[in-house]
Amino acid sequence: MYTMRPSEFTYHRPGSLEEAVGLLGEEVRPLAGGHSLIPAMKLRLAMPQSLVDLSGVPGLDEISVDGNTLRIGAMTAHATVASSGKVVGSVPVLAEAAALIGDRQVRQRGTIGGSVAHADPAADYPTVLVALDATIAVIGREGAREIPAREFFTGLFATALGPAELVTAVHVPIRPGTGAAYEKHKSPRSGYAVVGVAATYGGGAPAELVVGGVTGMPLRAEAAAAKVTGDPDSIAAAAAAVAEAIGEAAIGDSYASGEYRSHLATVLARRAMTRAVERAG
């Protein structure tokens, strides 16, 4: 219980996506930046029999804008997303969220694909990607497929990824005129979101309020978001309704109780939506 060394495992570093996919299976974990997986292995919370290091697979760290879609390769580091002109120019809230992840060291090593696949309830990307209606591109031995973010996250550290699949990219729709914002109460201990709220407004789509860190997976408060008409009273009403969406489901820990997280979610929802409305074109 006091060791901080992983149990024994085999290490692979494939040179192609095909080779990587061929190595996947039960008890096998793809390794991206390793900033969640390696600590979990050191604490023996994760004990995979083998690791497939994706750092040797070419082409997984590219960012491109393809029509109305921003594509971010799974191995793109948070720091790269935060500073990418393509991201800032098309979906600025994603860069804003990336800049709030962990600390400088984590942002250099941690990747968007790793974060999404790990599905930590306190991570920042899942909340924002659900709000933005992004799609997660994955590949497995059966071939490639795309999973909407809103279906991808299924619970605490749980996703729709199969055991022999890995994330290759995140596709984010570019919707001109949309105002979006992300508000985070950052844990001074871990740097994770105690609560994170993403809001979108305008751009021809319904408003969105998505809460992370409170219920184990990104919580899409649709009824609350539907109250937003742009004026402050409607935002306040929507924020209050976020607490109803959370209900009794809020989880707590030694830093923040469920009750406090639920309260924070309403405060951050109001702040995020207020900024989203200001930014909407």
Add this chain to the structure above:
Amino acid sequence: MATTEADTSTRAIGAAIKRVEDPRLITGSARYLADLQLPGMAHVAILRSPFAHARIRSISTERAAALPGVTAVFTGKDFEHLNPLPCAWQAGGVENHVVTPRALEIDRVTFTGAGVAAVVADSAAIAEDALELIDVDWEPLDVIVDGEAATADGAPQIHEAAPGNVVMDWSIGDAEGTEQALAEADVVVRQRLVNQRLIPTAMETRGAAAQYDPVTGSYTVWMTSQCPHVMRLLMTAFVFGISETKMRCISPQVGGGFGSKIFLYPEYVLVAAIAEKTGMPVKWVETRRENYTATTHGRDHITYLEAGATKDGTITALRVKTYANLGGVLSTIAPGIPTTLYGRMLSGAYRIPNIHCQVLGVYTNTGMVDAYRGAGRPEATYVVERAVDLIAREAGLDPVEVRRRNFIEPGAFPYAPASNVLNGLEYDTGDYERALDRALEIVDLESLRREQEQARGQGRLIGVGLSSYVEMCGVAPSAWIGAAGEGWGAGLWESANVRVHLTGKVVVTTGSQSHGQGHETTIAQIVADELGVPVEDVSVEHSDTQGTPFGYGTYGSRSASVGAVAVHNSVERIIAKATRIAAHMLEANPADIVYENGVASVKGSPDKGKTIQEIAAAAAVAYDLPAGEEPFLDDTAYYDPPNCTFPFGTHIAVVEVDAHTGEVTLRRYVAVDDVGRVINPLIVDGQIHGGIAQGVAQALWEGAVYDENGQLQSSSLLDYGFPKAEFFPAFELDRTETRTDVNPLGVKGAGETGTIASTPAIVNAVVDALAPLGITHIDMPLTPETVWRAMKDASASRTASQG
């Protein structure tokens, strides 16, 4: 910067020289304990108790021993011949019920993380894997973790030797006078304060390595220690029962200690004993999780304070009762911290005519608690500075004015706090109001108060908090702190040897130890300044019992005010000898020689002189020395201070509390410290910066939390509120300089002032921000949820009272 005496800017003392230590630290070439590789070295891992309180029925090690790569497995029974570790500082004048750890516990554990078995293997990984194959038959016992609750009737009893779980019941001051003054006071405030448990979290965890030579029967032990000489003394004379000459203790580069590396730990003994038993060099390096459970913690007081004052804010009495949680067994100097270093400092910077303090040291099923940066003085300062603010609030007075009204005035020094709480010592020198005024000037309190008023109108909560502290450095006069007085089991002088070699280069060895303080720079500056040689010609060596004179080590901000004074005294005697030799060389009367800037010359003929390098060469070759003069410039000094030194200052924090979330933002932090004469302002600023960060962290983020089963909930850096640089604004530092007359250097001490002052400044600021809600106190850490709940409860009770 205000100074009391003119400085000559060309002198090495007072120069902001970059630390000579830094290049090796920054480039990663410094060698820490974990870097040590000995030929044929095996690795040790330790099986630790998963229970906070349990009997060990049996331990079966066969499966672990059979794992390939495992050399040996040991349990406590293998080391029954070794004594339990000593408790070297007990509370003075009262009975102490002492139970200390053993190398490995044999039949019972009293905190989670106590070591019960050890594996020796080819690698640390194999050793750790083998731990899982050791089977212990445990009998869990009832657990108590709270220091106050542990003394209640019916609480689980931890040690037969300590009825009611009380280590010691220690009282000082004037009980009757304090009782009467409280009864007669116009204003009385009462508050329960929790000074929560902290985890020191040095960047480098602990570790030890050892090698045993069966031919000579001697040990070499490398360890992460702030005091290798004391380690050798305690291990040989008290634990192993062998000659002190049969052990050499070495501290390699030590990556921070903050007090937690002062103590003799079970693992150091264990590693040395294993080296002897196996005949192999062995090494153990602590993991961070072990560090959090098995290395000492700090603070953990529950205090009831009562303070009385007149209507105008003149403090008339302070009564304090404190439960000091010392953990499941006693660490090396645990009982001394909440007594001598805490109770004796409860007069703070104020003339308080009646003081009484009772401290109950308590056993609980938690990790050991001992000195942590500031050690007792932060706890005392917290009590006093909260009390002053509570009085100001209750009396409707400005906290600044209450401080001014009660400050010990500059003409009153030396000052002995009332009720003999300082047991015969006196505050040396001080000008408390000058530091306060300077801090107020920097922060511009009047503008801040206007801004605060306006902000309140907009529903924003800004707060300003003061902390005017005095602390005690340079522990300590041996005759005061020794067995007759304060229960310390040895002396507390310090040593230095200064040698000027034939080439004129200077080697200084010191019994103190540097683990981040910059001794190699600071001591070189003193020698360079006084002897008149370039700083780079002075090499400072430390941290090895072989080659340095015995010394007590580094803690309690004592290396400048005790250790460096020994260096100064050595240099003075070397100059005296150099002067005699120069007189001989110049064919002059020694009385006519003046020594200045490294040159000895005949009074009135400064051009005709001998440099220290020339004199050193003459002394070393010894061709022609004055009759009866020994060769070589070499002197060893032992300095025992006549008094402690008492730095002081005022810190002011400006915070904003988010009225919706309770989140506290530190907007500004002003610190005006008076540490006496400053040898290196860069190093002093660095010490104060780090200290402030640690003290602010206690107020806002840190706190070790045990659940009711004695499991440490904050057992990793993911769960513990360790501060990061980005949490802080740029600190606004200034100094006043009031030299001490205790030592010839005029230095007081700077290692702990930041930690001591800052915690109450932050809490006072947050409470000031929340004053409109009727909040008078919140216990630390002031996490957003804690503050939010306080605001919620306050508004609920206001609504109720209005309804």
